[in-house]
Amino acid sequence: MPTYEISPNIFYVGVDDRKTQFFEGIWYIPDGISYNAYLIKDQKTALIEGGTRIDFARSFFNNISSVTDPSNIDYVIINHMEPDHTGTVPLLYKFAPDAKFVTTNLGKTMLANFYGITEADRIIVVKENDEINLGKMKLRFHMIPGVHWPETMVTYEETQKILFSGDAFGSYGALNGLLFDDEANLDFYLAETRRYFANIVGLFTRPVQNALKKLGNLEIKMIAPSHGLIWRNNPRKIIEIYDKLSRYENENKALLLYGTMYGFTEELANYIARKLISNGVKVIVRNATFVHPSYVLGDGWDSKVIVFGLPTYDGGAFPPVYYNAYLFAKKQLKNKYFGIFGSSGWSGKGYLKILNLIKPLGWNQIDPIVEFRGQITKEDLVKADTLVENIVKIIKESS
Ligand SMILES: Cc1cc2nc3c(=O)[nH]c(=O)nc-3n(C[C@H](O)[C@H](O)[C@H](O)COP(=O)(O)O)c2cc1C
Ligand SMILES: [Fe+2]
Ligand SMILES: [Fe+2]
Numbered sequence: 001m002p003t004y005e006i007s008p009n010i011f012y013v014g015v016d017d018r019k020t021q022f023f024e025g026i027w028y029i030p031d032g033i034s035y036n037a038y039l040i041k042d043q044k045t046a047l048i049e050g051g052t053r054i055d056f057a058r059s060f061f062n063n064i065s066s067v068t069d070p071s072n073i074d075y076v077i078i079n080h081m082e083p084d085h086t087g088t089v090p091l092l093y094k095f096a097p098d099a100k101f102v103t104t105n106l107g108k109t110m111l112a113n114f115y116g117i118t119e120a121d122r123i124i125v126v127k128e129n130d131e132i133n134l135g136k137m138k139l140r141f142h143m144i145p146g147v148h149w150p151e152t153m154v155t156y157e158e159t160q161k162i163l164f165s166g167d168a169f170g171s172y173g174a175l176n177g178l179l180f181d182d183e184a185n186l187d188f189y190l191a192e193t194r195r196y197f198a199n200i201v202g203l204f205t206r207p208v209q210n211a212l213k214k215l216g217n218l219e220i221k222m223i224a225p226s227h228g229l230i231w232r233n234n235p236r237k238i239i240e241i242y243d244k245l246s247r248y249e250n251e252n253k254a255l256l257l258y259g260t261m262y263g264f265t266e267e268l269a270n271y272i273a274r275k276l277i278s279n280g281v282k283v284i285v286r287n288a289t290f291v292h293p294s295y296v297l298g299d300g301w302d303s304k305v306i307v308f309g310l311p312t313y314d315g316g317a318f319p320p321v322y323y324n325a326y327l328f329a330k331k332q333l334k335n336k337y338f339g340i341f342g343s344s345g346w347s348g349k350g351y352l353k354i355l356n357l358i359k360p361l362g363w364n365q366i367d368p369i370v371e372f373r374g375q376i377t378k379e380d381l382v383k384a385d386t387l388v389e390n391i392v393k394i395i396k397e398s399s
Pocket of ligand 1 (some may be wrong): 259260311317373
């Protein structure tokens with residue numbers, strides 16, 4: 001993308017990544033992601049973020065060069081050390097020889113460990129409320145540890161009231177020529193925001209709440225995160241979304257996550273979905289074998305009810321469903337009701353492995369567990385009807 005002045009003397013110099021299949025080696029990103037970076041030209045020149053993944057170095061340096069020669073950079077502000085934003089730091093170290101890397105105390109250790117950068121005169125360590133004066137513009141730093149790495153901070157430009165928020169308020173999705181919230185199809189980006197939140201930031205809801213409290217004191221005209229859209233029209237919107245997601249606020253809907261080998265469990269999944277929908281419940285049906293867990297985690301994050309359907313497999317839970325439940329546990333999803341159903345051949349009880357996984361999360365179980373042998377019988381359908389009735393009650397109670 002050619003550089004673009006997003007605000008007077010502040011330029012977008014980031015890149016789109018449409019070739020990485022799995023962000024952080026786990027999370028499927030078929031619609032890409034952007035690594036945003038911003039160049040501020042004042043008496044001093046500051047680059048916000050250490051850049052991009054190393055694979056995009058050429059485009060990134062071309063973007064910088066269209067505004068100024070990289071050797072003119074005085075400050076490289078590292079909001080967070082993850083290599084999706086710092087892969088290009090070793091190149092900046094070389095091609096911006098006067099630049100000082102601005103980071104937190106722990107970030108300084110990471111600079112040494114990740115990239116062998118240790119010279120004291122190339123590093124500025126900042127703490128809460130420290131400021132760097134660029135001439136007319138002023139950058140102030142606020143620590144938001146744990147969102148989502150321990151050394152994370154944000155950078156606030158005081159004269160134009162722009163928050164460079166790093167991963168906070170970020171989203172998946174390449175920008176594809178877009179930059180601003182008012183230019184975008186928000187339905188797509190907000191779905192990608194929820195998925196990004198659940199995958200990347202979700203475990204750190206308390207740090208997010210702490211950050212929101214701290215940043216709530218700032219007057220913010222624009223939020224410029226390091227992934228996804230820049231919020232100039234309605235920055236409140238992305239703050240509200242992060243607030244809601246980090247408070248585990250649910251929508252009145254059910255996620256029906258199932259897996260099947262030969263279709264018996266799937267038949268009951270279809271039956272339950274239809275019954276729920278005919279009772280006015282919004283349902284998302286996901287086959288765990290086919291839908292990447294990054295999406296399921298996003299769907300589950302704000303669903304009030306999660307229903308697991310799975311056959312017993314080798315004395316345990318069917319692995320694709322188990323893996324998703326494992327991620328729910330790993331990411332500490334809270335504030336859920338759950339139900340269970342599924343087919344088995346002889347021993348049954350594979351679902352116990354799911355119960356063990358989610359027990360520490362304190363979810364409320366919805367009775368009955370509908371386990372059946374082989375195909376569904378009429379008696380099984382009666383049990384399934386009771387499960388549906390109980391789900392409907394829970395969803396309707398809160399609407
Ligand atoms: C590889 C494999 C392992 C299985 N392991 C068990 C098991 O340990 N205990 C059990 O009761 N049934 C087991 N079953 C039987 C299935 O749970 C049973 O066929 C069930 O009806 C499959 O449901 P589905 O049609 O939804 O895949 C196994 C089936 C397969 C193919
Ligand atoms: Fe990150
Ligand atoms: Fe990031």
